[in-house]
Amino acid sequence: MPGSPRIAALLVAAGRGTRMGDMSGTAPKQYRALAGQPILVKSIESLAASSRVTCLQAVIHADDCDAYEAAVSSIGLGDRLRAPVLGGATRQASVLAGLEALNDDAPDYILIHDGVRPFVTAATVDKVIDALLGGFDAVLAATRIVDTLKRTDQDAHIVETVSREDLWAAQTPQGFRFAPLIAAHRKAAAEGKDTFTDDAAVAEWAGIDVCVVEGDKSNMKITTAEDLEEARTRARQAEWMALADIRTGTGYDVHAFAPGDHVTLGGIDIPHDRRLSGHSDADVALHAITDAIFGALADGDIGSHFPPSDPQWKGAASHIFLRKAVARVAERGGAIAHLDVTIVCEAPKIGPHRDAMRKSIAEICGLSLDRVAVKATTSERLGFTGRGEGIASLATATIRLPLRDET
Known part of the structure; x- marks a missing residue:
């Protein structure tokens, strides 16, 4: 929109990750994987999520050009993501290099963000922009210090308890009017002042008034190997929560006995003096599981997808039906979390075949064995199963669907 302020974001990613310890032997930390993407990519995308950010500039190490290009190759930001700039020997020098690269077409405001803070939220970015x-x-996101602070000597003996009143832990993004900040950085470089640990400190030294807005404790900076493991745990939890529409369906099926020499249950053939009668192979266990999955999807039942009036399903193997139900879950972007089936019969004995059935069901559904339960019981010789007239099965399916799926 004409007249709108131009806001650039500068991502500082030229560091070597020396505090990663033994993990620093391969890629620098900003290129390590987090939920399938390099950390730097997630940081870039977090800033780019704000439509108010008009362009993004990364500052990288000279040795990382190939790694950077590979990392950002799939980001669909077009010209909004500028070509990277090579950083300097210190963070401060790298920021100045990024500011100089932007200066020819200088924005009105600049957000400076650590390339290894991938969890920054849109709310935090907006708070900084709104304050500007x-x-x-000058504005920085920060969180209040809530822990008691102790100062020690070199031998780790406490020499002072520091008041936490009015103390904040600085985060990024830190936002500035562009012209005063680049002037402050240039002045600091000219005077050899190169030990500032963040850009707010440069601004403070230059006499620029800096204010704080409330940040978010989740906006962690990945610095150590322990930080990386924590970030990966959080990313896995986020993936789980992205599939947080948890649904449960139930299924029930029954088939009568007929003359034969085996029954098919859970996808395996079990020797018996009779078989189960049905339009397909009459696998009551797989039928019940299939209906349970369709039920969790609110997607009809096995009869609506595979009507018994259709001759193509005559004698069909029931794994065809179950695979169709599993595919329907995948089509909705979901996943099956657990299957639990109970078989009710007097004979044959299910126990000796339980593990084979679990393995068969797991393979059909593409699940690990620990996500499939098979149980068996009798009906104490009551009812049609108790009289040995047939077999019944009950199943429960738990699935996870994306939150956007509201059907």
Whole structure:
């Protein structure tokens, strides 16, 4: 929109990750994988999620050009993501290099963000931008210190308890009016002031008034190997929550006995003096599981998908039906979390075949064995199963669907 302020984001990613310890032997930390993407890519995408950010500039190490290009090759940001700039020997020098690269077409405001803070939220970015547009020259996201602080000597003996009142832990993004910040960085470089640990400190030294907005404790900086493991745990939890529409369906099926020499249950043939009668192979266990999955999807039942009036299903193997139900879950972007089936009969004995049935069901559904339960019981010689007239099966399916799926 004409007249809208131009806001650039500068991502600092030229570091070597020396505090990663033994993990620093391969890729620098900003290129390590987090939920299938390099950390730097997630940081870029987090800033780019704000439509108010008009362009993004990364500052990278000279040795990382190939790694950077490979990392961002799948980001669909077009010209909004500028070509990277090579950083300097310190973070401060790298930021100045990024600011100089932007200066020819200088934005009105600049957000500076650590390339290894992938969990920054849109709310935090908006708070910083809103404060800038509200008239502040410099703003940083930060969280209040809530722990008691101790200062020690070199031997780790406590020498002082530090008051936590009015203390904040600085985060990024840190936002600034562009012109005063680049001037402050240039002045610091000219005077050899190169030990500032963040850009707010450079601004403070230059006499720029800096204010704080409430950040988010989840906006962690990945610095150590322990941080990386914590980040990966959080990313896995986020993936799980992305499939947080948890649904449960139930299924029931019954088939009568007929003359034969085996029954098919759970996809395996079990020797018996009779078989189960049905339009297909009459596998009551797989039929019940199939109906349970369709039920969890609210997607009809086995009869609506495979009507017994259709001759093509005459004698069909029931794994065809179950695979169709599993495919329907996948088509909705979901996953099967657990299957539990109970078989009710007097004979044959299910126990000796339980593990084979679990393995068969797991293979049909593409699940690990620990996600499939098979149980068996009798009906204490009551009812048609108790009289040995047939076999019944009950099943429960638990599935996870994406939250966007509201059907």
